[in-house]
Amino acid sequence: MATPTGKGTIVAAELTKVYNGKVRAVDGVSFEVAQGEVYGFLGPNGAGKTTTVAVLTAGLSATSGQATVDGIDVLRHPEDVKRRIGIVFQEMTSDGDLTGRENLELAAALYGVPRSEVASRVNGLLERMQVADAADRLAKTYSGGMRRRLELAVGTVHSPGVLFLDEPTLGLDPQGRAGFWKYVQELRREHGMTVFVTTHYLEEADGMCDRIAIIDHGRIVASGTPAELKDRLGGDIVTVRPLAAGPDLTPLLKAVPGVLTVTAQDGSYRVKCPNGEGLVPKLVEACARSNVSLAGVSLKRPSLDEVFLEFTGREFREDEGFSATDRAVMLGRVQNQLGGRR
């Protein structure tokens, strides 16, 4: 594995961004991403995810702190960094007045993809992102999901060494999401691409990221592998429901190896544990041994709300004012309406 300042890495040190001297959007964020790693930034609306991406991709200057991408100082050599990275923005940035194919050809030319490879790469990507049928239609006539998939293709047409994804699968159907992640994983396998991804979705972060940082109010409040984070959360919740009300089962359940806490609630028991799936048979077995008949056992994995409750002490909140996602969606609508006239 490369050194933290070397090729394919992303390093942020005490990165801070204050908008207009007032809004502290990113507040002393530090992290390191190794080459080939998929690193997830998980946080609610307004947490500072997009701002962090913008600083790392040389779209925004930092107020203080340092950032290095692919071994290059972003704040000092923004142009060099742009050459080495790919970006998929949270909002639409493809050109509605060009066809899907033309959008990709333009991006390929701007990133210096060898001319002889452009056609095959563009065709491959159109196919891959399932927009081949609409390849020669103006992008402004695409559906929201198609436009999003085009966006993903445009950001990756040059097979960058470091890829930044800002809520890349926003508005995609499950097949679209799965297809996109499959493609990202392939790029990563083929040439060790590093991926920095922001998301709202814990499931996505869980399945796709090697490591995750939870960001809130511009600060990283927790980080680690998905498994580590879930463990720290107390993990899964298994609810055990006895057939009939009887003696308190808390001591019995608590004695099962792997159980962290047991809370009695409305005649059933909430059992917190790191690995619920493995625990269910053991709990059933323990009950059977003590001749306790069960009406049912259910397993719940930790939800995003619980993650936030744990690490931020607050419920997963609906943000004050408009989020960037809301803005992107609204702008998309305006764009579509104007698109007809433009």
Next chain:
Amino acid sequence: MIREVGALTRRELKRLARNPQAIVTSLLLPILYLLLFGQAFNLGAAVSPSVLKELVRGAPTYFSYFAAGMAGFVAVTATLFLGANVIFDRLFGVLKRTSSTPAGATAIFGSRLLAGILQPVGLAFLVLGLAVGLGKAGLSGLTVTAPVSFVGAGEVVLAIVILSVMFASLFLAIGFTIEQPQSYFAVVNAINLPVLLTSAALFPWGLMPVWFRNVASFNPITLAVNVIRENLFAGATAYYPYDASVYLLGLAAWAAAIIVVAIVLARRALAPRS
């Protein structure tokens, strides 16, 4: 750099071809002037032919003098949408996409400039052709009295090209600097008419007070229109203190200065935001 400029220029041209309304909009004002103002302002009916020749610097009719002026004014009306395109591209994320790539600010500006002068140059000649056609249709029209020469035609083309480059750069610079479409159109309207009305495009030179002539002499539209008039009308050179090449140089100086400012502003606009 060359590949980037080529790819971006192609994008601008495609967009122009797919939105031909811009061409109609650019022609609207000049054509209104040709059909209404030019027809109504019948100076020849008021003064003797010899006096008229003095007033319009050797042109055969006022309309001929004025039609050359309109060919210059098209450089304004056919470039002012360029800045609006920058603003809409910023609003719709296209500029964000482009400036996130290795394409530098100079390439982004340069491609828009290259693609942006095609239309004004084409339309300037269309306006001249139309003005000739009006004459053939029995209205006041443009009469070219000078023999067509290779150098003369070259000078006319060059004047129109440089004037277009200048205004395209100006409006692009404003588009890169201003973020709100409303403010952009306010600024453009504040430039549009004053620059026309302080030029020699409309007014007979001989009727202008001296102070106005002094102002108009430096107006870039005047400089370009001088070149056109000196080349279209036989004997007109006698009415101009300088050769057309001098006016071309002055025009080039304007264009160079504005290009420099525009590149600085484009770089600033496309640099990492603070």
